[in-house]
Amino acid sequence: MLGGGSNEDVPPESTSDDDVDHERQQKRSVTLYKVSDEKNGTVHIEEIAKKPLMQEMLKTEDCFILDTGAAGFFVWIGRGSTKAEKAAAYGSAPTMEDAEPAVFKQYFSRWVDDDAQVGLGRIYSREQIAESVPVSVHLESRPPKQRRHLVQKSFGCALGFMPDDGSGQVEIFRIENFEPVLVPKETYGMFFGGDSYLLKYTYQKFNRDHYVIYFWQGNQSSQDERAAAALHAVKMDDGLCGRAVQVRVVQGREPRHFLTLFKGKMIVFMGGHASGFKNIHDHDTYDVDGTRLFHVCGTSEVDTRAVQVPEETKSLNDDDVFVLETPKQTFIWYGKECCDEERAMADNVASLVSPGRSPVKINQGGEPAEFWSALSGDPSEVQQVTEPTAPPLEKKLIHCFENVAGEFIVEEVEGFEQDDLNEDDVMIVDTGDEVYCWIGKDASRQEKEKTFQYATKYVKSDMTIREDTTVIRVPEAREPPSFKALFPSWDDNMFEVTSDGSARGPLPRACKRQEGKMG
The missing domain is CATH 3.40.20.10 (Severin)
Known part of the structure; x- marks a missing residue:
């Protein structure tokens, strides 16, 4: 036949x-x-x-x-x-x-809706935005387009993830020879784009210690170094009995809470520390000719940061503020579209990256000849910035796993609730702006180790184009308020906690529509 x-x-x-x-x-x-x-x-x-x-x-x-x-x-x-x-x-x-x-x-x-309070891919209510907006920034007085633009470009990512006000204890480690080395406190806030770092953050809530472990990956750090940072984040969490929330941070996509830890004193330099491996910038030096250019981002003393960029005219854009240091002078350059908050914060940045000098302040279009002579390229190469936008996405609960053939499977749970979180698995809650990976207490060791791999594969398989999304690893019974708020109703008693802070598992009533849905 x-x-x-x-x-x-x-x-x-x-x-x-x-x-x-x-x-x-x-x-x-x-x-x-x-x-x-x-x-x-x-x-x-x-x-x-x-x-x-x-x-x-x-x-x-x-x-x-x-x-x-x-x-x-x-x-x-x-x-x-x-x-x-x-x-x-x-x-x-x-x-x-x-x-x-x-x-x-x-x-x-x-995708832009004129009246939407939008983060990078997620719709935030006015109340949520208000919780993370500095008192000095008056968003409501601005037109919707300007308000949204300022939030997107300057406030940082993952606006919903604010476990506290950033006043807890910070320890920072740099990956050297693939091992974490404690960074001197006087250099806290200074990062190299050629390196990867671990940050252990401890804060108190309800008279109990809570932990967030950030691993920051520089854009020019090697793949092996990034992997080492992720591995040591797991080891550090194991030393805390698995009680920490782990967050992957990619340079340029720092969560707002991460920015608050440095109180406006965060600087990202080009180059990297000599760590015994081949790196694009295998040295400590981030300046070879006495000229440096820094891009200023931020709206207040809480979230301001400076990022070193190539000393080229095309690094400038008309929407932001830049600090240019030359052997003889330091300039603060104001793009014609920059906001008042960025102008005010530029002085703080100049004092950090070029201490001991009184900077010359210039507006776009009024630059002296020595300003352009310090940069390569033509003044016509200054970039015009388009509004950074992303489609507002509905939150989703995703079950990710590998089948017996090793294929990666993604299944969405429609109309999800708290009892859809399966204690035997790793579940992903995607808000559009951040991706939460929830770790059930009975998930296998292999699933726990592959959490960030699952998240990366999921984001790549999704329809929307999102690069370097903030990924937050959340253990069962240690869910932050921002995670709980994603569910229609949340019962803190559903996941019991033992005296040492570990999860004892859901109460019997939680088990389980999930088995019927997923088989």
């Missing part, structure tokens, strides 16, 4: 197409089509773009069809589209312009 063949021609399971793999591939092939009658009065459907998609591709005078592969189709109806276009596009429940659901927006790399 098959027209020939034999048993020997049937490939083994390991080399045959995998259904789950096929579905994941289908999900990744997202295509946008335009439905238009502008050509000869007849309706045409044409492909516009594939992933990544931008909000500005949707034109109000047309209709569009979004094919998400295995997840189905969306029909977007522009306000100015014609009856013929609407009739041709209809075929499933329509999505009207200015009324798009979050599940539609998540397929776009850029």
Whole structure:
């Protein structure tokens, strides 16, 4: 009946197409089509773009069809589209312009709602934003676009993760020869982009010690060094009986809470410490000719930081403030679009990176010749910054695991609640701005060790384009308030805690819709 063949021609399971793999591939092939009658009065459907998609591709005078592969189709109806276009596009429940659901927006790399309080991918309420906004910053007096822009570029990432006000005890270790070495306190806040670091943060709540372990990965640090930082974060947590919250931090994507630990005195230098391995900048030196350029970010004495950038005109942008140190003078350069808060904080940064000098303050367009002569490139190369945006995403609970064939499987739990957290597994709660990895008390050692690998694979498999998302590892019964707030209702008694602070497991009523959902 098959027209020939034999048993020997049937490939083994390991080399045959995998259904789950096929579905994941289908999900990744997202295509946008335009439905238009502008050509000869007849309706045409044409492909516009594939992933990544931008909000500005949707034109109000047309209709569009979004094919998400295995997840189905969306029909977007522009306000100015014609009856013929609407009739041709209809075929499933329509999505009207200015009324798009979050599940539609998540397929776009850029999406802005004028009235939204948005972090980098997550909608935050005014109350949540207010909790982490310095008193000196008056967001409500600004128009929505300006307010959102300031939050996104200067406040740091993972705005929802604020376990305390940053007034606890900090210990910092730099990875040298793949081992953690304690950093002198007088250098706290100074990081090298060619290195990776461990930070142990201890704070008190309800008369009990709580811990956060950050491992910071410099953009120019080696892969082996980054892996060593992650490994020692696990070892440090083991020494605390698994009670710490672990957070992976990538240079340039520091969580707001991380920034508060340094009280406006954080500086990231180019280069790295000589640690016995081949590195792009295998030395301690971050200045070879007496000229350095620093990009100033921040809005207050709490979150201000300076990042050393190449001494080139194209490193400047019109939306920010920069400090330029030359052998003879120090300049503070104000981009024409920078805000008052950044101007005010620039003095603090200048005193840190170029102490003992009175800086010359200049506005964009009024630079002296010696300013440009210290930089390579032409003044026309100053960058114009577009608004950093990301689609507001709905929170999701994800079950990640590897099957017996070693394939990575992602399963979403719809309409999740606290009792969907399976004590035998690692579960991911994705807020859009941060990814929480919840570790059940009975999860295997292998699952615990692969937590950050699972998170990285999950983010890469997701529709939206997000690089270097903050990943927060949360042990059962040690959930921070920001994690609990993601659930419709949270019962602290569901996960009992023993006298030494470890989880004893959920009460019997927690077990379990999950088994029915996941099999």
